[in-house]
Amino acid sequence: MTSPLQHLSPVWTHLTEIQPVRGEGIYLYDEAGNRYMDFTSGIGVVSTGHSHPKVVQAIQEQAAKLIFGQMNIVIPPPAVQLAEALNAVTPEPIDTFFFSNSGAEAVEASVKLARQATGKRNIIVFQGSFHGRTAQTMAMTTSKYIYRHNYQPLPAGVFVAPYPYAYYYGWDEETTTAFCLKQLDHLLHGQTPPDETAAFVIEPVLGEGGYVPAPAGFLQALRRLADEHGILLIADEVQSGFGRTGKFWAFEHAGVVPDIVVMAKGMGSGMPISGIGASRALMEKWEPGTHGGTYGGGAAVSLAAAVATLGVLQEEGLVENAAARGAQLLDGLKAIQAKYANVIGDVRGQGLMVATEFADAATAKAVQRACLEENLLVLTCGTYGNVFRWIPPLVVNAEEIVAALAIFDRAVASVA
Ligand SMILES: Cc1ncc(COP(=O)(O)O)c(C=O)c1O
Numbered sequence: 001m002t003s004p005l006q007h008l009s010p011v012w013t014h015l016t017e018i019q020p021v022r023g024e025g026i027y028l029y030d031e032a033g034n035r036y037m038d039f040t041s042g043i044g045v046v047s048t049g050h051s052h053p054k055v056v057q058a059i060q061e062q063a064a065k066l067i068f069g070q071m072n073i074v075i076p077p078p079a080v081q082l083a084e085a086l087n088a089v090t091p092e093p094i095d096t097f098f099f100s101n102s103g104a105e106a107v108e109a110s111v112k113l114a115r116q117a118t119g120k121r122n123i124i125v126f127q128g129s130f131h132g133r134t135a136q137t138m139a140m141t142t143s144k145y146i147y148r149h150n151y152q153p154l155p156a157g158v159f160v161a162p163y164p165y166a167y168y169y170g171w172d173e174e175t176t177t178a179f180c181l182k183q184l185d186h187l188l189h190g191q192t193p194p195d196e197t198a199a200f201v202i203e204p205v206l207g208e209g210g211y212v213p214a215p216a217g218f219l220q221a222l223r224r225l226a227d228e229h230g231i232l233l234i235a236d237e238v239q240s241g242f243g244r245t246g247k248f249w250a251f252e253h254a255g256v257v258p259d260i261v262v263m264a265k266g267m268g269s270g271m272p273i274s275g276i277g278a279s280r281a282l283m284e285k286w287e288p289g290t291h292g293g294t295y296g297g298g299a300a301v302s303l304a305a306a307v308a309t310l311g312v313l314q315e316e317g318l319v320e321n322a323a324a325r326g327a328q329l330l331d332g333l334k335a336i337q338a339k340y341a342n343v344i345g346d347v348r349g350q351g352l353m354v355a356t357e358f359a360d361a362a363t364a365k366a367v368q369r370a371c372l373e374e375n376l377l378v379l380t381c382g383t384y385g386n387v388f389r390w391i392p393p394l395v396v397n398a399e400e401i402v403a404a405l406a407i408f409d410r411a412v413a414s415v416a
Helices: 053-065 076-091 105-118 135-139 173-190 215-227 250-254 300-315 318-339 360-371 398-415
Strands: 021-025 029-030 036-039 096-100 121-125 160-161 196-200 233-235 260-265 274-278 343-352 353-358 379-381 387-390
Touching: 036 398, 053 300, 076 096, 076 300, 096 105, 105 135, 105 196, 105 233, 105 260, 105 274, 121 173, 160 173, 173 215, 196 274, 215 233, 215 250, 300 318, 300 387, 318 343, 318 398, 353 360, 360 379, 360 387, 360 398
Parallel strands: 121 160, 121 196, 196 233, 233 260
Antiparallel strands: 021 029, 029 036, 096 274, 260 274, 343 353, 353 387, 379 387
16 A cells, blocks of 8 residues: 655654644644644744734735845845844844744854854753754754764764753752753863853753753853853844744853844744844844855845734734743643652643643553544653743643643543
């Protein structure tokens, strides 16, 4: 029998073989009319929900006017509008933006900018991070070995410091923060001195590596160290940005401002678009013509989708909704954890970037399968694959959270 997937590369893994023909809000529908609750948001992409009418309208209108205007040749108006709109939601002194297509591409852009601006080559990343699948970003990714399997050796100049993942170490946040800062200091003395280190690149909430918010004290210490040594602080907000954590940027929880913010995923509600933001002064150190790309800044439809996404986030109070629904989800999960403390070790998160950490991957997988049987799509993450990540579209409402929690409760009960 021939498989419907026979012409698709097997390099993709698939959580399911559902072929959705329609999406609306937090739901996906297949041809047969089955409805699935999408608590994955397509890995954090459809922030405004599937096919939000205002985003659809912006895409349709832009497509009818201008699909593409190559940035090195012309300047598509939505690029200017998007930069202005981003400036309004990003703290001083970040006021200048560069656009590209994927998260990895934007992370690479941030590293290229940091290297040129500082004249230094090395970068420090944090254990468990996921920054992408291109050669440079593979070298920066340590969330699971699979992302670099049989591709090594990778570009040099990347050094890995521990991420303040308190539950993993089995310590409190203060002890973990102190340990990680001590190890970072060790790295700066033992392997990559400040005069060779261009940047710290950190996910303010570790994503693929296990959904771990960095303690505020750790991010504040990184900011101080960066300032002290002329090292740039790069926040990879590809997954945590655009309101996901209940603030527009996750770094705001710590009251720090990075030198460069990297964005993608939730930015375009599903249209491929990414970018970086920095101060004008920093961007001016990037030699014109030394970076760019055919599509970045020119894909007018993606840019228009991003402008519309920002509008919807604001008009519908979705950042505030992420905070409120996130708190509801966290409380509900903690109540479930209290019933099944033998299988759920930790519940943590910020806004709608929430994790339940299971005792092992087999349990997480079994619970995931049980959720799927009730048409709830949920992803796992973590180096050991034992973490459930809760990442519904930011439009999710209180009843939908209650419904998802009820499915999860039954699923955990079935395996506990
Ligand atoms: C924090 C972070 N950075 C970078 C990336 C890479 O983004 P992309 O898959 O769009 O290249 C991801 C993707 O999951 C991510 O979560």
